[in-house]
Amino acid sequence: DTAVSQTPKYLVTQMGNDKSIKCEQNLGHDTMYWYKQDSKKFLKIMFSYNNKELIINETVPNRFSPKSPDKAHLNLHINSLELGDSAVYFCASSQEITGRRISEAFFGQGTRLTVV
Amino acid sequence: GENVEQHPSTLSVQEGDSAVIKCTYSDSASNYFPWYKQELGKRPQLIIDIRSNVGEKKDQRIAVTLNKTAKHFSLHITETQPEDSAVYFCAAAQNTGNQFYFGTGTSLTVIP
Numbered sequence: 001d002t003a004v005s006q007t008p009k010y011l012v013t014q015m016g017n018d019k020s021i022k023c024e025q026n027l028g029h030d031t032m033y034w035y036k037q038d039s040k041k042f043l044k045i046m047f048s049y050n051n052k053e054l055i056i057n058e059t060v061p062n063r064f065s066p067k068s069p070d071k072a073h074l075n076l077h078i079n080s081l082e083l084g085d086s087a088v089y090f091c092a093s094s095q096e097i098t099g100r101r102i103s104e105a106f107f108g109q110g111t112r113l114t115v116v
Numbered sequence: 117g118e119n120v121e122q123h124p125s126t127l128s129v130q131e132g133d134s135a136v137i138k139c140t141y142s143d144s145a146s147n148y149f150p151w152y153k154q155e156l157g158k159r160p161q162l163i164i165d166i167r168s169n170v171g172e173k174k175d176q177r178i179a180v181t182l183n184k185t186a187k188h189f190s191l192h193i194t195e196t197q198p199e200d201s202a203v204y205f206c207a208a209a210q211n212t213g214n215q216f217y218f219g220t221g222t223s224l225t226v227i228p
Contacts, residue, residue: 044218053214090160092216101167102211
């Protein structure tokens with residue numbers, strides 16, 4: 001079973017459209033993340049979310065919004081898509097483990113978004 | 117917030133040689149330092165990690181060292197093989213935080 005899964009894997013859409021990327025984890029983790037990986041391969045944190053708080057990277061435009069219907073899901077909704085939004089978006093999750101330590105982050109397979 | 121710097125951005129080595137990638141971090145509260153390998157078109161996957169109560173950790177051909185005083189940590193790959201070719205990312209996180217901060221990545225090429 002895939003631990004962190006994202007859909008779709010590829011997404012091609014026109015400028016101005018609204019789209020969503022879904023993410024689900026079956027690891028029982030309590031924290032989920034969205035990362036953006038641009039053409040230079042930089043992994044930039046966009047959001048982190050657990051059942052207590054949402055942390056938003058201040059550089060993320062408010063056209064991007066995370067939506068969490070439950071602990072196992074963190075979807076990414078994007079309004080008014082722009083050319084510069086083209087990138088690979090990764091969902092990830094982690095957990096607090098024994099001794100109040102953070103676990104590794106497990107990544108989904110990524111969603112390649114192309115805005116035309 | 118945390119700032120993680122990673123060097124070099126690209127690295128080419130001959131098969132069988134060693135490769136070293138270095139990272140520095142800014143926040144002394146960071147206490148968990150994972151390393152990820154990302155093959156072309158794939159997801160980043162953990163290859164080794166180290167916590168702040170340990171100075172060195174080894175797993176077969178891969179080792180990581182941590183200097184908390186200097187706030188830097190390094191990945192060492194010995195006896196490199198062509199399948200080690202990938203992009204490697206270091207990261208820093210806090211046990212009580214909710215974020216992983218990644219370095220800018222190192223593209224490693226192992227030449228057969």
